[in-house]
Amino acid sequence: QKEVEQNSGPLSVPEGAIASLNCTYSDRGSQSFFWYRQYSGKSPELIMSIYSNGDKEDGRFTAQLNKASQYVSLLIRDSQPSDSATYLCAVSGGYNFNKFYFGSGTKLNVKP
């Protein structure tokens, strides 16, 4: 079982819609959760972090964490073609406290 699971996609949404990306993790003791965006041919860049249950909003992005169900999600409101990228979920702070575990990423296509 992988530490972090994501649907590889692609997830296609029309411009202006809400894109919903999901991630589950296996280590119940995990404490820190991150979302990265990776454009084709580029490095991943950190876009959101969340540490406690509930929602965290930053502009058009909302991260949601549910530790009881061991899932993290990222909502992108008013999706733009420039949001088309692969989104990686990462988790840390579990039994191997120092390690970051990355999911394999979900590819998002926003169609004009």
Added chain:
Amino acid sequence: EADIYQTPRYLVIGTGKKITLECSQTMGHDKMYWYQQDPGMELHLIHYSYGVNSTEKGDLSSESTVSRIRTEHFPLTLESARPSHTSQYLCASSESTGTYFGQGTRLTVV
């Protein structure tokens, strides 16, 4: 903004050559990592370090080696490059607020 630098950005080299990919960060992070990523594929951790003189192999078997003599510097060396080493190599450093990536080195072995 993360300050982590990789050189070279692109490298084409012949089979059998020895190469060193450089990575430096100015953030004072103790934890540093090397990932390998093929186009459209997931990240694979090949080496990591939690501080000076500490290095460990990652989840993906690799013929490369690393060293960590200074906090800010984490070079990766391939003693004898092969075409199977052709890939993108990403260096990263982290603290509790997240992992920060360099721009990557795209290596082609011909």
